[in-house]
Amino acid sequence: MSIPVIILHHPQLGENIGSTARVMLNFGLTELRLVAPRDGWPNAAAEPLSAGAFEAGVSVEVFDTAEAAIADLGTVLAATARPRGMEKLVVDAAGGVERIMQRGHKAGILFGAESHGLPSDVVGLADAIMTYPVNPDFASLNLAQAVGVFSAGWGAAQGAIGRWEGEKTGVEAPAPREDLIRMFEHLEEELERAGYFYPPDKTPLMKTNIRNGFIRGDWTMQEVRTFRGAIKALALGRGQARVKRDD
Missing domain, CATH: 3.40.1280.10 (SPOUT methyltransferase, trefoil knot domain)
Structure with missing residues (x-):
């Protein structure tokens, strides 16, 4: 043709x-x-x-x-x-x-x-x-x-593709579910300490809603590591603030 x-x-x-x-x-x-x-x-x-x-x-x-x-x-x-x-x-x-x-x-x-x-x-x-x-x-x-x-x-x-279509863009594969669950547990632990989950009988539903939102994001391993670092930083900041107030 x-x-x-x-x-x-x-x-x-x-x-x-x-x-x-x-x-x-x-x-x-x-x-x-x-x-x-x-x-x-x-x-x-x-x-x-x-x-x-x-x-x-x-x-x-x-x-x-x-x-x-x-x-x-x-x-x-x-x-x-x-x-x-x-x-x-x-x-x-x-x-x-x-x-x-x-x-x-x-x-x-x-x-x-x-x-x-x-x-x-x-x-x-x-x-x-x-x-x-x-x-x-x-x-x-x-x-x-x-x-x-x-x-x-x-x-x-004719099967032509976009300039970047089909090429490796450097984006990682989705994080293993095990690592996502650890991230959820890490976040939920800190939220528990902050008194976020209230009333207690609503806690399971609140946790499910949070997890559903994160799972839709199709997180990569690098994103999981970054977010867990952010959780640690927030938790550390809260602890330092308490020490200053106690002083």
Whole structure:
């Protein structure tokens, strides 16, 4: 299965083309096609916003018409937020990714110009309409943002993971229950000395509530040691204060 291409129909700003290339490469998409870009191509304004994406692998090809840009594609989606009154399948980003993967043909996604989106005759060339669940009262996405939504869905479907996902972060395994129980007993002993458990008949329930709260924290061994040190410090502070008062 080939990686889908992103097609920008009559893009206006070079900055948006650069931003599009940047977000594409973030999620493993590398083929960008431009249909009659308003300011021509190459465009110096695209480079700063691309963050080096063109040098790092995003290729750009320019076409005069949408028909020429999609000529070699077996599956074409048209990204639009407006109803078109056409008898076409309508999918979201995940549905678009799924359709591309199921059909297995070389695929492309058409995105319209910043000011007016895709014209209906271009939408008519697509197999399906792709739209996003945006706020109906403000369905205005920046061009690169719109491309980014699809690109992120594509990356996830290919098994891409977050930068830190799946890596060891240094967090310990949960503390053995034996050590948690010792911590509970240590805390409860000090609370008993402080007269916290009152009335006596409520003591078992109070201890259970305290233990339940701590257990939900999924404590590590280091956290248990640290907290037991805090208990000792508090207990020592109380004893020192008594000595000073006795003096």
